[in-house]
Amino acid sequence: MMSCRQYIAPMVFCAQVASSFFDTALQMVVKERCANATDPDSEQKAITNFNMIFNMIFKFMPIVPAILLAKVGDKGYRKVPIFVPLIGYLVSRTLLLLDIVLEWPLQVLYAVPVIHGLCGGFASYWAGVMALVSVCATEDKRSLRIMRTELVYGIAGFIGSLASGHLFNLYTVDLKHGVILSGLSVLFYFFCLIYAAFILRVDNLVLEDRQERREIIGIINQEARDMMNIVLLFASGILYDIAVAGGIEMLAAYVLKDPLNWGATEVGYGNAAGSLLFITSFVGVKFFTRCSVRDESMIMIGMVSFAAGIYFMAFVTTTPLYFLARALTLFALIPMPTIRSLLSKQVKGTSYGITFVLLQLSFKLASLVTTPIYTKIYQAYLDTFPGFVFILSSIFTVLSIIPISIVGCRSARHNGYETIQGN
Template identity: 50%
Template sequence: MYLTNVWWSIEPMVVCVQLGNSLFMTALQIIVKDRCINASNATNSSAVNSTSMEDSLQNAMSSFYMIYRPLIQLVPILPGLFLAWLGDRGWRKAPIVAPLVGFMLSRLLLLLMLLLDWPLEILWPEVILLGLSGGFGVYWGGTMALVSLGSTEQDRSKFMMRAELVNGLAGLVGCAVSGHLFSLSTGSLRPGVVTMVVCLLLYTFCLLYTIFFLQVKQIAPNDHKHQREAKTTAPSGQCGRILNIVLLLAGGILYNAAVCASKNILVVFELKEPLHWNAEEVGYGNASGFVIIISSFLGAMVMSRWVSDHTLITIGMLSFSTGIFLMAFVTTTYMFYIARALTLFALIPMPIIRSLMSQQVQGSSYGMVLTSLQLSMKVSSVGYTPLYTKIYQQTLSWFPGFVFILSSIITILAIIPISILRSGLAKRCSYQQETDKEYLLPPQET
């Protein structure tokens, strides 16, 4: 029975989408490096200083991602809001189906780029095409909306973390094999072609599964519980819920900025001296990031028995802050994995923040609120992506890890709104316990 329920649920789709995305992630990283090397050799053929050539390559790659990343974040905003609106109007699969179509078309364009030897600039229309379909942010927001609809408030964090766990396991497997799969080539097939073909097959399966088999479940609200919640949450009112959402948004945006900005720099940091990774090592490095999803799920599952959601968020943020601080001083591969190990709980905060946000609104607004969180984090990338890139380029010659220390500081700042939220909820909890006692008392005879 459990296997039957899983097959008709959201897990198979999450697995296949993440497998495709993780294969693409490694492929993109190596393709960009190879094209930038070719361009650098063409323009600096007379250069003999290997250090200057390495710095030139790092600048070219980071400059490419400085444009590529904001395009990924900004283009989906208006399409994403429209798809979220459709989802809340009953078309729950729309925020999932549209991005899947975009994944297929963008990966097809990259495949043609490899087969026809198109220049790196073809990735600009590729990312625009992906963004117009909603991109990963809308897809994940739609996925979390379905999880929210099919779970109770008490179990929602657990179900969201389970989706993150499945996503992490798929990413771990995909990244572990991605480097080896990318290197497969024959006399007629270039490296990366097999990877793109496998990606297309995975997305095709996901699209067909979502359209014809994925079930949209909704937990019917309990009338008694609904009346009780209406009474106990009355003191906070609409203003209190808005304040809670604002604080959660602030903490989520700051933390996401620290995490994503660091990831953007890591993709070029791994390819420079002294690490200088090849395709297989890049795949293993990306896989280590998905191990963190698994450890975050297990940590949240164990620690949630003794601590609150807000404490879990703080633990996760402190874990990332410690690990990324050490990453600033990494010079060898084993040091890289030690720094990664310190971030074991780094992915606990975001699923819990989504869960807490969904509890501030009615079910008919889940899609819009969760997608708005995703899109707000995308908008913030317009500021931090070029800022981090310029700082990395300016500090490349004397301390390339400086940006990771900056991420550690921003993470500490992200804890502040979560602490304010926890303090406010603690006060309301004491009031709620008193009203609960009154509500549970038997009516007195007149």
């Protein structure tokens, strides 16, 4: 039987390197266009207002396209939810390159999330990747396989982010800052598109085989407690995503102001520190799995790790302290892939795509409300305590632990019954 992982990993790696290049380029272009030496607060407000509108469009636009693509994927066309978003990535990233070269107004970049979203966006792309990995893995190895894919994603982000700051500063008489970095991002996405179209192979028999085995083994459990577990897992995931997404979005602006006042190189290193968490989280999953730690427990460990780190971030005033706060979040990326793994064990194989997309879209819908709230709170406390939003993220993280702890209690209660059934 074919293993999908060995074919999908190069594409995931290349796409994330390209994404890291784009993220740094966008962050620095926005900073340069909003520069106002006489009034730093106005610069911060301009940056956060742009980021707020950009992120809200980014989260809203993929909703319908991603659902449609997920349904196509669940019918057996697993490459479609991956291939179509890559088209959106390529076109939207090309727009940033043109904006830098032709010096278009900053507002033109609002078209980037529109194009990206109409093609399904990250919600479709990553849900498609997760669905493909899930149908190629047995239930007992699924958490590790999903985390391994996240590891590839993280290593790529680490390498891309480290290089991105230096590449942004490369320029010639004919090329402006950011042209080389954005051009490489476009080139890498083009490679991913070609790879997905002609090299990525998907064996439909894998889906059919896993589907049949899921129906035979899980037929009794399917009606007993799946729906309650699904609701609790969604609730925990949404609360945790609000905490992480809200905190990280504000962090992008926070590091550009005094006292940190980062440039392109430091921004790249900061993004690399975030990507390094994929590696430490993967090592954590390997270690906890060998110690027979349950999935629910691993999720809570990751959540506590992020809560501690983001709380400490509220009081960061120097670059070394920033990286120390990041170090406290070393297991922060364990929860999301493990939640996806638990969800995949609650539904049939032919529903993986739509389940993962609905999870991803629920994050985006929640963020449509919380993003402007986070932004306005950050702006309100800009002169007094800008790190207050990170304390807010820590509170949301603690709340997200409650639903997953209930799932753990329910699973433990039924564990003995399921073992007899499996035998």
